[in-house]
Amino acid sequence: MMKNSIKILAQISLLVLLISCGTKENKSDSKEETHERLTDVTVTQAQFKNEGMTLGSIKESSFPDWVEASGMIDVPPENRAVITAFMGGYIKNNPLLIGDAVKKGQVLITLENPEFVEIQQQFQELAEQLNYLKSEYERQQALVAENITSKKNFLKAESEYKRSVATYTGLRKKLQMLHINPERVLQGDYTSQASIYAPITGTIAETFVSKGSYVSSADPIMEIVDVAHIHLELEVFEQDMLKVKKGQKIKFRIPESSDEFYEGEVHLIGNSLNQEGRTVTVHGHLEHEGRTPNFAVGMFIEAQIETGETTAMGIAQESVVDMGDAYYLLQLQQQEGGDYFFNQVQVEIGKTRNGYTEIKNTADFSKGAQFLGKGAFELIKEGSEGHSH
Known part of the structure; x- marks a missing residue:
């Protein structure tokens, strides 16, 4: 009986020991997991100071409401000229290529025709x-x-003279x-060629003929x-x-x-509806036109027309890192011994304005949570490439 009791006590002790070890192992694993979570990114105090890093928080900010639009880069009608011939003829000289710059009054092309x-x-x-x-x-x-001659003879002479004057003038x-200079013609200096001159200053956008071809x-x-003055031709549903008013701001890009x-900026709003697409045309002017790239007429653009403001929670734009498929912040988990421990967290973003980006999933973060501002991009980028800090 005594032996059995000792045996049972030994078995119970062994079981308790095993459970205790398992619990310790679990706690140890948990601590390791917590440690890993807390040290996604570690920044030393010296690194934080020397690189001018900053901390920021999510706070209420103003963001624009906008209307989506699309369209193209265009020029006013007076800045575009299609060149045609007054009379048909064969292309004698065609020296210009697409992209060549021309000035108003410059010879563009020479035609030849016996009818001249x-x-x-x-x-x-x-x-x-x-x-x-x-x-x-x-x-x-x-x-x-x-009363020496009949009025009939006078009327005939008058008719012939005035008809000839009209023909001469024409x-x-x-x-x-x-x-062709009429004064040189009157001196017998005839030519079989006629030149066509540029009606405006600009660049050759298209050519439709080649040397030797006949044009009517x-x-x-x-x-x-x-392209000295370009504008935006947008289509709004x-x-x-x-919602669209004159003077509203436009943001656009060339995708x-x-x-x-x-x-x-919105300059004009059409008042007729395109029945096919159920859209209306909005004409916009560029701001700082002289400092924009050399946009080509006809380029497709995507635009946002700002129609008002709304209040939402946002953070400094420099805190948000775009990794292509998702956006991330570095959230401060703890500060210990002068070092900063950050956790990389994914966020859903909305609009951006005046250096602030809207954060949609603010419920995932506690009130007063702090995030790395300046330096976040470099740290997340390096972390994605496998570097340690």
């Missing part, structure tokens, strides 16, 4: 006849005044529109665009159009080229 010579010939012949027709008209006018105007007066030859945002 015919017009000049008709003009000179008619000019010679006018002297006789004018003299005959004045003679008949004097005779009819003295031919002279044609020559001027062809940029209806065919476009090239297009010139002056019907449900948002009443195919860069994530950088540029600024503009």
Whole structure:
């Protein structure tokens, strides 16, 4: 009986010892896990001071309400010119390429056509006849005044003279529109060529012809665009159009080229609805136009039109680190012996304004929680690459 009691006591003692060891191991694991959680990122006091790091907290801030829009970079109608010929002809000279800069009044292209010579010939012949027709008209006018000739002869002379004057004036105007000097034609200096000049200063945006090809007066030859003043042509959906007002700020970017945002302002709002897309056109002007990149006309843009303000919880923008697929903050867990222990936490962000970014999941953090400001990006970036601190 005594032996059995000792045996049972020994078994109980062994069981208690095993349970106690297991508990200690669990506590040890828990401490290790806690330690790992607390030391995602460790910053020494010297590092914190020397690198000018700062701490910040989530607080109430003002953020804009906006309307989403899309559109393109464009220029005013007076800054765009499609070049056509006054009369058809063959391309004799076409020296310009897309992208070439031209000035108003510069020769763009030269046409050749035998009909140009015919017009000049008709003009000179008619000019010679006018002297006789004018003299005959004045003679008949004097005779009819003295009742020496019939009024019929006078009216005939008057009709022929005035009709010839009209034809002469028309031919002279044609020559001027062809940029052929009428005075040189009157001296017998004919040309089979006519030049077309740039109506505006700008750059060649498109060319539609090649040397030797024939163009009619209806065919476009090239297009010139002056990008000295560009603007935004945006499309806003019907449900948002009443929120948009003149003078509101526009933020836009070129998604195919860069994530950088540029600024503009609503200048005009259309009053007719595009029935196909149920949108209205909004015309915007760029701010600091002289300091913007060389935007190309026709570039697709995504824009946000600020329509008001709302209050939300946010933090300094420098605290938020974009890792491509998610956004993170470094939350201060504890400060011990001058060192700072941070935990990397994922956040949901909203709008950004004046250096502050909206944080949507503020319920995940305790009131008064502090986060690393300056230096957060470098530490999270280095941590993602496997460095230790």
